Amino acid sequence: MVECPVCGAEIEVGELELHQIIECPVCGAELEVVDLDPIVLEEVPEVEEDWGE
Amino acid sequence: MVECPVCGAEIEVGELELHQIIECPVCGAELEVVDLDPIVLEEVPEVEEDWGE
Amino acid sequence: MIKAAVVGASGYIGGELVRLLAMHPEVEITAITSRRYAGKKVHKVHPNLRGLNLRFTNDYNFDADVIFLAVPHGESMKIIDEFLGSAKIIDLSADFRVSLDLYKRYYGEHVKPELIDEFVYGLPEIHREEIKKAELIANPGCNATAVILALYPFKGDVSEAIVDLKVSSSAGGRRENVASIHPERSHVVRVYKAFHHRHEAEVIQETNVKAQFTVHSVDLVRGLLATIYFKMETSEKDLYKMFFRYLKEPFIRIVKEKGGIQRLPDPKYVIGSNFVDIGFAYDEENQRVILFSALDNLIKGGAGQAVQNMNIAFGLDETLGLSYLPVYPI
Amino acid sequence: MIKAAVVGASGYIGGELVRLLAMHPEVEITAITSRRYAGKKVHKVHPNLRGLNLRFTNDYNFDADVIFLAVPHGESMKIIDEFLGSAKIIDLSADFRVSLDLYKRYYGEHVKPELIDEFVYGLPEIHREEIKKAELIANPGCNATAVILALYPFKGDVSEAIVDLKVSSSAGGRRENVASIHPERSHVVRVYKAFHHRHEAEVIQETNVKAQFTVHSVDLVRGLLATIYFKMETSEKDLYKMFFRYLKEPFIRIVKEKGGIQRLPDPKYVIGSNFVDIGFAYDEENQRVILFSALDNLIKGGAGQAVQNMNIAFGLDETLGLSYLPVYPI
Amino acid sequence: MIKAAVVGASGYIGGELVRLLAMHPEVEITAITSRRYAGKKVHKVHPNLRGLNLRFTNDYNFDADVIFLAVPHGESMKIIDEFLGSAKIIDLSADFRVSLDLYKRYYGEHVKPELIDEFVYGLPEIHREEIKKAELIANPGCNATAVILALYPFKGDVSEAIVDLKVSSSAGGRRENVASIHPERSHVVRVYKAFHHRHEAEVIQETNVKAQFTVHSVDLVRGLLATIYFKMETSEKDLYKMFFRYLKEPFIRIVKEKGGIQRLPDPKYVIGSNFVDIGFAYDEENQRVILFSALDNLIKGGAGQAVQNMNIAFGLDETLGLSYLPVYPI
Amino acid sequence: MIKAAVVGASGYIGGELVRLLAMHPEVEITAITSRRYAGKKVHKVHPNLRGLNLRFTNDYNFDADVIFLAVPHGESMKIIDEFLGSAKIIDLSADFRVSLDLYKRYYGEHVKPELIDEFVYGLPEIHREEIKKAELIANPGCNATAVILALYPFKGDVSEAIVDLKVSSSAGGRRENVASIHPERSHVVRVYKAFHHRHEAEVIQETNVKAQFTVHSVDLVRGLLATIYFKMETSEKDLYKMFFRYLKEPFIRIVKEKGGIQRLPDPKYVIGSNFVDIGFAYDEENQRVILFSALDNLIKGGAGQAVQNMNIAFGLDETLGLSYLPVYPI
Ligand SMILES: NC(=O)c1ccc[n+]([C@@H]2O[C@H](COP(=O)([O-])OP(=O)(O)OC[C@H]3O[C@@H](n4cnc5c(N)ncnc54)[C@H](OP(=O)(O)O)[C@@H]3O)[C@@H](O)[C@H]2O)c1
Ligand SMILES: NC(=O)c1ccc[n+]([C@@H]2O[C@H](COP(=O)([O-])OP(=O)(O)OC[C@H]3O[C@@H](n4cnc5c(N)ncnc54)[C@H](OP(=O)(O)O)[C@@H]3O)[C@@H](O)[C@H]2O)c1
Ligand SMILES: NC(=O)c1ccc[n+]([C@@H]2O[C@H](COP(=O)([O-])OP(=O)(O)OC[C@H]3O[C@@H](n4cnc5c(N)ncnc54)[C@H](OP(=O)(O)O)[C@@H]3O)[C@@H](O)[C@H]2O)c1
Numbered sequence A, B: 001m002v003e004c005p006v007c008g009a010e011i012e013v014g015e016l017e018l019h020q021i022i023e024c025p026v027c028g029a030e031l032e033v034v035d036l037d038p039i040v041l042e043e044v045p046e047v048e049e050d051w052g053e
Numbered sequence C, D, E, F: 001m002i003k004a005a006v007v008g009a010s011g012y013i014g015g016e017l018v019r020l021l022a023m024h025p026e027v028e029i030t031a032i033t034s035r036r037y038a039g040k041k042v043h044k045v046h047p048n049l050r051g052l053n054l055r056f057t058n059d060y061n062f063d064a065d066v067i068f069l070a071v072p073h074g075e076s077m078k079i080i081d082e083f084l085g086s087a088k089i090i091d092l093s094a095d096f097r098v099s100l101d102l103y104k105r106y107y108g109e110h111v112k113p114e115l116i117d118e119f120v121y122g123l124p125e126i127h128r129e130e131i132k133k134a135e136l137i138a139n140p141g142c143n144a145t146a147v148i149l150a151l152y153p154f155k156g157d158v159s160e161a162i163v164d165l166k167v168s169s170s171a172g173g174r175r176e177n178v179a180s181i182h183p184e185r186s187h188v189v190r191v192y193k194a195f196h197h198r199h200e201a202e203v204i205q206e207t208n209v210k211a212q213f214t215v216h217s218v219d220l221v222r223g224l225l226a227t228i229y230f231k232m233e234t235s236e237k238d239l240y241k242m243f244f245r246y247l248k249e250p251f252i253r254i255v256k257e258k259g260g261i262q263r264l265p266d267p268k269y270v271i272g273s274n275f276v277d278i279g280f281a282y283d284e285e286n287q288r289v290i291l292f293s294a295l296d297n298l299i300k301g302g303a304g305q306a307v308q309n310m311n312i313a314f315g316l317d318e319t320l321g322l323s324y325l326p327v328y329p330i
C-alpha cells in the first residue's frame, strides 16, 4: 500500500521497478516510481494544452 | 376493408358510425366517415402552421 | 436632410432600418412606430440601439419625406391610406410586389388592387431608372432578391429551375411562436415549405423562370443561401460572361475561387453588409448549371435594399450609408 | 412491470420521462397527459418519439403505480389531490422540495403546506434510505442538483459560496415567449437572474451553505455548468479526499485531468446521460476553492433523476434504464 | 459474447462504435486502436466515455470475432491484410463499397482491387440476405445511406435526380484543419462540394439513378438532411404506396404530417438513434417529386449501421443494442 | 490621410483592423503582412473583405505613419526592432502591457525589458492624456478591457474580486488545433483556465484589485461577458453614482433596466461595435456587488480599441471610423 501523491488514496501495488509508470486507480494520475526503498511515487508531468483563448 | 384516401392502404375497420373519426394505421391520417353504404372516408383537414419564415 | 419615418419599427426589419438610417449621413429619423411598445425607448426592443434618443409612437401624424412600411404582409395594404400622398413610401411587405394575377395565385385576395400598378418593384440592379422617379416602391422579398439577381442573366434562356433555400430565423420576424423557441428552432434543417413558396411569384414576374422553391430553416439568425439548379448546355467560361453585366454593381460580388476553403458564396461572408454574393458551377457531365446566391436577409434582403431605393429615389449616391464591410468571423 | 403515468407529458421534462420510461425494461406507460394536445399522438409534440403508440389524454382516471408530475411549479400543489393515495408520486416541480419557511422566502404562499413534510427530497446520493420507503418524492431542481452534489462534501466546513451558473434553453420549458425565440435567444450570455435565484433554497436546506446564484443563459439547448467559488485553506490532495465518498456512486464522475483539452467538467460530456460530472481546482495564492459541476438538466437534472428515484422506491436496481453513455460529439 | 475490436478508435466513427458496443448486451470490446493515443485511456479523446476501462493500443495482435475498420478512406485497403481471415471485417471506409469501375471514376487507383468483389455492401434494408453470410462487409457512406434508402423504391422508374445535402461537421472526422475551426465553421452554409461528390458512386450502383450531389456544410455537429428532386408523373397517394415496402423496417420511419410544425424529416429528430426518417412531397404543378431523408451520420450513417450489420452477420436480433430513441430537444 | 500598416493581417485581429481601417475616412492602408499568405489577395483569408484591392506581403519595407502589430504574444517583442522609430506603433499583443515584474509572474522571460516603460497602456478611458503623446502604445487584452473598465470606479475601495469569464472562439485566433475544431468547440462550456489567467496582470496593474479569473469558453464566435463578484457595503443608488464618471465616454454604455428581458449587458448587444456595456446588481442580503461587462473582443477588445488609440494619438476625433451601431439580432 502506497499513498498516491496526487489524491492521497492508498493504492495497492505489486512488484515495482524503478522508473516504472503506474496509474492511480482513484484519480487516474500517472505516477513514476522514483525510489524503491521505501517506495516513492511522483506524478508524471503533463502539459496543459493551450488553445489560445 | 376500406381504402385510405390519403395513402391507399387497405384498412381493416370494425363497426363505423357516420362522422366518426378514425386514424389510418399506415399513414396516420385522420379520416372522417362521410358515408356508410358504401363506406366513404375523407381526410380531416388540418392546418399547416406558418411561423413566418 | 431627408426626414424618414419607420412604421413597424419594433420588428426585425424595422429595427434594422432604424440602425441604418441612424448612421446615414443624409437622414434624420422623425418617427418610429409600434403599437405594442408605444412610449418606450427604442432600446427596450433593440438593445443594440441603446444610446439613440428615439421613442416608439403609435401616432401616425408625423412629418416625413419618406415612410418605410415594415409591417407584416397583408397589413401594409390595410394601413397605407394613412400615408398615401404625404411622402414617398417604401413598402417592405409583399403587398405590392407582384401583379394582381400572381398575387391571387400565391397570396389570395387583395384589398387595394388599384394601387398595385402604381408601385415600382424596388430591385435597383434591374429597375434603377424607374426607382429614380418612383413615389411608391415595393421592396423585394429576401429570398426573391437572392434568386432573381442570380437568375436574371439567364432570363429568356431558362424556363424552369429548382431553388433549394436555406434561411435564418430572423426571416420569421420578432414574433412568439412555439415553433420558433430556441430549443425547437436550434440545430434544425427543417422543411419550412416543400414547394409553392410565395416568393416564387416575384421570380416568375422578374425573370420568367418557373422557379420551384423548397425552403429549409437552418440554424442561423441572419442570412440565407439559395442554391439554384437548371439544365443548360454551356461552359464555365460562358457562365463567367453571363455575370459580366454585374461588374459595376456596387453591391454584387461574384464569388468563384479555384482553391481555398471559401470558393463559393456563403451567408457568413456578407453578414452586416448590403452585399449579395453570387457564384456558379457547371456540372458538365449532367449539363447542369448550379448557382449560389447569399445575402443578409435583413440588409440586402430588406432594410439595406430599402435604403438603397431611398438613395436612388432621392437622387443621392446609391451607396450612401450602406458601404459597410461584412463582419467576419461571426 | 411498474405502471407509470406522466402528468404534463407535453413539456420538456414530460417528453424526456416518456422517452426514458419507454426504454425502461420494467415499466409500462399507462397514461400521458396534456390539456393542449389531448387526443394527439405523442410524436406531434415530441418528434423523436415517432413510433411509440401513445396518445395524450386529459383524463386523470388512469391506472398507475407511480405518477410523475411534470407540471410547472405552483401547478403541482393545485392538482395533487387528484392523485394522492392512488400511487407513489414523484413531483418534478419545486412545490414540495423545501421547508415552508424557505418556500415562503423564495416562492411565496403555499396552498398545501401540510403536505410538505410528507415529501422526501429525492436526491439519491444523499437521501437514498428515505427514498426507499417514500410514497411522495420531491425531485430536486436541475441547478440545485448540480450545486448540492458539488458542495455536499463541504457541509459544515463552508458557510457561503458564489455560484455562477450557465444554463441551457430547455430549462425554460416548452413555452412561447418572445425572449425565447431563436433570434433573441441564440448567441447570448444573458443574465437570467443576477441573484436570489429560487434554487438557492434547496442548497441552503441540503448543505447549510448560503449560496448566491448568478444565472446566465447560454447558447445551449441542454446541459448546465455550475462554477462554485469559496475561500478555504486546503490543498488539491485534500480536495480529492473530500470526493472519495462518491467513488461508488454510479452517476457521479470526478473529472480532473492534468493535461489534454478536457480537464474539467463540461455539459458537453454528459448530454443524453444521467451523469453529473464534478471537478475542482485550488487557487493556492487566493486560497480559493473552485468547483465545477455539469449535468444534463433534463436527465440527471430532471427526468433521469426521477426514474432513479422510482427505481429506488420500487426496489429495483438503481441504474435500471439509465445506463446510457453520453452522446458525443453533439 | 462476441469479441469486437475497433481499429481507428480515436476518430468520431471509432468513438461512436466504442460507445454503442460498450452498451451492447452481446459484445465484449477486446481492443481499440490508435497510433496517436496508444497507451491513453479512452476518455482522453472521448470525454463522454469516462468510466469505461479501455485503453488505446497500436498493437494489432488482438483476439476478435469482428473487426471494425474506422480509418480514413484509402487507409483501409492499406492495412486490411493485417486482419484478413482472423475475423469478420466491417469496413467503414469507402474502399470496398463500389465496383472497381466506379471506384476509379470517383476515387482513383485502388491497391486491393481483387478484394472488392468479396465485400457485401452493408445496407441491411437492401442486402440483408447477403449480409447474413458475409465475412467482409463494406459499410455505406452516411450521405449514400440517406439517399439510397429514399431513392430505392424508385429504382427503375427514375434515371436522374438532384440531391441537395446539408451536412454536419462530425462528418469531416476529428482532424485539424483551419477550415474546421469553430470561428470559420460556425454559422455557415458552405458549399463543400458543388457537384461530383464521391458518394454519388454508391447511389448509382444501388439505385441506377444518376444522382448529382451538391453538398453544403451547415452549423450542426451531427446529422444530415438530403433533399432529392426529380420529375415524375404521380400523386401523393402513389408516393405513399412506394414506401409501403418499408413498413416493417425497424429503423425506417416515414414522416409526413399534414399539420403542426414538424411535418417532414429533420436531422434534429433522429440524433442519438439508428433511425433514418424519410418523407416526401409532390409538387403537382411542376410534376416534381421531392424526397427528404434525415439521419445521424455517426449512427445510421456509420457506427450504428455497422452494429446492425454485425447483428445480422452473427445471427442476433438486428435491433440488439440499437433501440435507442432519439434525444430531443438537443 | 494617415498611412497605416498591419503586421499579422492574416489573423483575426489583423483582419478586423483591415476592415475598420478600410472604412476609416482618414486612413490609407499601405501594407498588410502575412508570411503564410504573402502574395495572396486579402479575401483568400477574410472572405468578407472581397472587393478590397489589397494583397498580403512579407516585406516589412513599407511606408507607414502607424504600424499595428497583430502578432501572437511573444512574437511582437521579437520583431519590433524592425519597426522602431519609423512610425507610431500600436502593439496588440501582451508583450508591453504590464511591468516587468508582473510580466515575469504571469508570462515568463522578456526579451525586450528595456522597452516596456516606453509603452503607454492604451486604455483611452483611463490613459487618454498619455496616449495623445505616445509613440508606442500597448493595446489592452480583451478580457482585461472588460474587467478593468468595470472595476476602475472601485479602485482603492476593493482589494480582491472573483471574475467569471465567458469567452468566444475568435479570442483564440485563426489557428489550427484539435481543441478548436467545430465538433469539439461547439456547444461547450469548457473551463479554459481555472485560475491564474494572464490577463489578471493587467487588472492588478490598472486597478490594484487582486482579481481571480476563471475563464470559460462558450459557443460564441465573438464577444465576451465578465461577471465580477466582490463584497462591499453599498446600495444600488451608490453604485449608479460610481459609474457617473463614464457618462461622457463615447464607447461605454451603462446597461441596467428594471424590466424587460434585456436588463443587463450581454455580448449579443455589442457585436460589430466598439461599445463596452457595463451593468451591476447589488445583493443586499449577501452584501455582494455583481458587475457585468460585455464587449466584442475583436473590436473594443482589440482592433477597435487600437483604432481609437490611433485616433487619439494622431489628434483625430476619437470616434472617427468607429461609430458603428451593433448588428442585432445576430
Ligand atoms: N425579416 C425579414 O428577413 C424580411 C425580409 C424582407 C422583407 N420582410 C418583410 O418586412 C415586413 C416586416 O417583417 P419583420 O420580419 O420585421 O416582421 P416583425 O418582426 O414581425 O415586425 C412586424 C412589425 O409590424 C408591426 N405591425 C404589425 N401589424 C401592424 C399593423 N396592423 N399596423 C401597424 N403596425 C403593425 C409590428 O409592431 P407592433 O405590433 O409593435 O405595432 C412590428 O413592428 C414583413 O412584411 C416581411 O414580409 C422581412
Ligand atoms: N426543464 C428543465 O430543465 C427542468 C428540470 C428540472 C425540473 N423541472 C421542473 O419540471 C416541471 C416541468 O418543466 P418543463 O420544463 O417540462 O415545463 P413545460 O415544458 O412548460 O411543460 C409543462 C407541462 O405541464 C403541463 N401543465 C401546465 N399546467 C398544468 C396544469 N395546471 N395541469 C396539468 N398540466 C399542466 C403542460 O401541458 P399542457 O399545457 O399541454 O396541458 C406541459 O405538459 C416544472 O415544474 C419545472 O420546474 C424542469
Ligand atoms: N464521420 C462520419 O460521419 C462518417 C460516416 C460514415 C463513414 N465514415 C468513414 O469512417 C471512417 C472514419 O471516419 P472518421 O470521421 O471517424 O475519421 P477520423 O475522426 O479522422 O478518424 C480516423 C481514425 O483512423 C485512424 N487512422 C488514420 N489513419 C490510419 C492508419 N493508416 N492506420 C491505422 N489507423 C489510422 C486515426 O487514428 P490515429 O491517427 O490516432 O491512429 C483515427 O482514429 C472514414 O473512412 C470515413 O469515411 C465517416
Ligand SMILES: NC(=O)c1ccc[n+]([C@@H]2O[C@H](COP(=O)([O-])OP(=O)(O)OC[C@H]3O[C@@H](n4cnc5c(N)ncnc54)[C@H](OP(=O)(O)O)[C@@H]3O)[C@@H](O)[C@H]2O)c1
Residues within 6 Å of the ligand: F007, F008, F009, F010, F011, F012, F013, F014, F033, F034, F035, F036, F037, F069, F070, F071, F072, F073, F075, F079, F092, F093, F094, F140, F141, F142, F170, F171, F172, F173, F174, F175, F297, F298, F301, F302
Ligand atoms: N483574438 C482576440 O480576440 C484578441 C483580442 C485582443 C488582442 N489579441 C492579441 O492580438 C494578437 C493577434 O491575435 P489573433 O487572435 O489575431 O491571432 P491569429 O489569428 O493567430 O493571428 C496571428 C497573426 O500573426 C502572424 N504572425 C505570427 N507569428 C508571426 C511572426 N513571428 N512574425 C510575423 N507575423 C507573425 C500570423 O500571420 P502568418 O502566420 O500568416 O504570417 C497571423 O497573421 C495576439 O497577440 C493576441 O493576443 C487578440
Ligand SMILES: [Zn+2]
Residues within 6 Å of the ligand: A004, A005, A006, A007, A008, A009, A024, A025, A026, A027, A028, A029
Ligand atoms: Zn490518485
Ligand SMILES: [Zn+2]
Residues within 6 Å of the ligand: B004, B005, B006, B007, B008, B009, B024, B025, B026, B027, B028, B029
Ligand atoms: Zn393512410
